[in-house]
Amino acid sequence: MFKSLRLSVKLILSFGILLLILGVALSLFKYSSNDTNRKFKDLLRADVAIVSRAQDIELAEANCRNSEKEFFLTLDKKYCASFDRSIANLKAEAGHIIELAREAEYADVGVKASKIAGLADN
């Protein structure tokens, strides 16, 4: 079948087919790698970030409680400021979670974060 072909045609065909398949394989591998990286980045940017922000909210909430109790024990105004900073942090983290939930299209998480922000405002 190949005897009638010229040497250059044979070489071009053989290396072309090889390069085509290798190119497809490399492209697929590259696409897979990029897609995996992108999804993991999304994961880190959305889910993992939301988990981290939620933990930060819990931390801010604990700080609020601690500041409240310290204030009523000592009636020192610095604990009011600490309480306000913790509330501000909590609201900021809730705002981040709302934004992340909107990007990741997690409506329930956004609602919960909005609720937390509303509780912090009250």
Place this chain on the structure above:
Amino acid sequence: MEYRGLDRNSGLHGKLRDSARQLDAVIARIRNSEPKILLLQLTGHEKDYLLRGDESFAKQADGVLARMTGKVKVIAETDRGQYLSHIEEYRRNLEELVSQERKIKTLVENIRDNTGKIEPAAREIETRARESADVNSKAVLDTAKSRTDTATILGFLALGLGVLIGVIIIPSITRPVTQVIGALTSGAEQVASASYQVAESSRQMAEGASEQASSLEETSASLEEMSSMTKQNADNAKRASAMANDAKGSAEKGRDAMLRMTDAISRIKDSSDKTAKIIKTIDEIAFQTNLLALNASVEAARAGDAGKGFAVVAEEVRSLAQRSAEAAHVTANLIEDSRKNADNGVAVSAEVAAILKEIADGVVTMTMLIGEVSAASNEQALGIEQVNTTVSQMDKVTQSNAANAEESASASEELTAQAKELTEVVKVLNGITVGGEGSSANGNGLMNRLAYLSGYGAPHDKEKSLVPPIDEDDGAKPVSVERRLGASRGGRVVRPEEVIPLDDHELKDF
């Protein structure tokens, strides 16, 4: 909270205490202790309220304030206004304090309630995000694994296809290339061998031509020398002919002189014979004289003393006779020897005359021969001049042939170098095709050489190249030997056998 007061002297708390102090100041100016007791009860309820937060103490304090208002009659008239206003102020402050405490309590409860709600909401968010992260990471990993598997399968497919292509395509490529390489190798070897033989033959021919030219030069010089010597021989022959004629005359004169000398010797012989006869006569006379002297002696002896003188004379005569006999005898011997010598001289003279005659005859013959030699020398000189001219022409032709042979040797060496170059290129091509030596290290050299051999480029170092450009007028583009020979023979490619005679009959013609 600040409005409420963070300590006893600030906010509503402070105002409440100020009102109490002002009431205490007003009450202190009266002697009735009942308002003082009521004031103490009021402050006691106030403290209970502040300590416990129970609004019942505030209501009790409010009742005490009402009772204190009812006790306004015990206050001096001048202080009553102040007293009532302080009570009213205390009441307002207390009510405001209670109101604020109630708000604070509500606020704290609200805060506690809210913070109590925030924590589970945050927990829910965290749990929801963790679940989502687990699901998403599992999905990502599953997708990545699937695509990696697909890429791996494609890679193995490409590998298998590469092997298949190698199995199918490579032999179809290498087989004809190998055949071409074999043909090129064989051709290159044959060309190398032929060019080597041609170069060797050309070299030998050049050496032979050089030697021949040298020999011809020597021959020409020898011929010139021979020509001059032949001319000199001809001249010498002429001179020898003249001298032979002179010798002929001298020989004839010598023969005449010899004849005369023979006559003279004959006469000397005759004279010697006559002298011998005279000497014989003298000898006989001496003998007779001796006999006479002997007789005289005898006679003297007989005479005695008288004959003594005579005896002495006789003895002297006898002695003289003996001496004359001896002298005659010696003279006879000498004359005999002279006669013999004269005879011998006559014979020698005859012989010399004969020889001189032979010499004269030989001189004549020699004169004739010398004349012939002179003529032959003249002809020989002419022939040598012609031969010298021919040899000079042969010398020129031989030098031209030597130059041509050197050019042929040079062309053959170039052909040999090109054949070696072709062999090396074939080796490199063979190395590239079937692997082995020269497959990669000489890749650039191969391309340069192939470019050079194909006429589309020159090697890197033109001076170091094994095959320098032949045609300088054609610029940097190299010209092959065949092309050069073809160009010089009217475009036809001429084989080396047609340029250089290699066979004996061709050499003979050459």
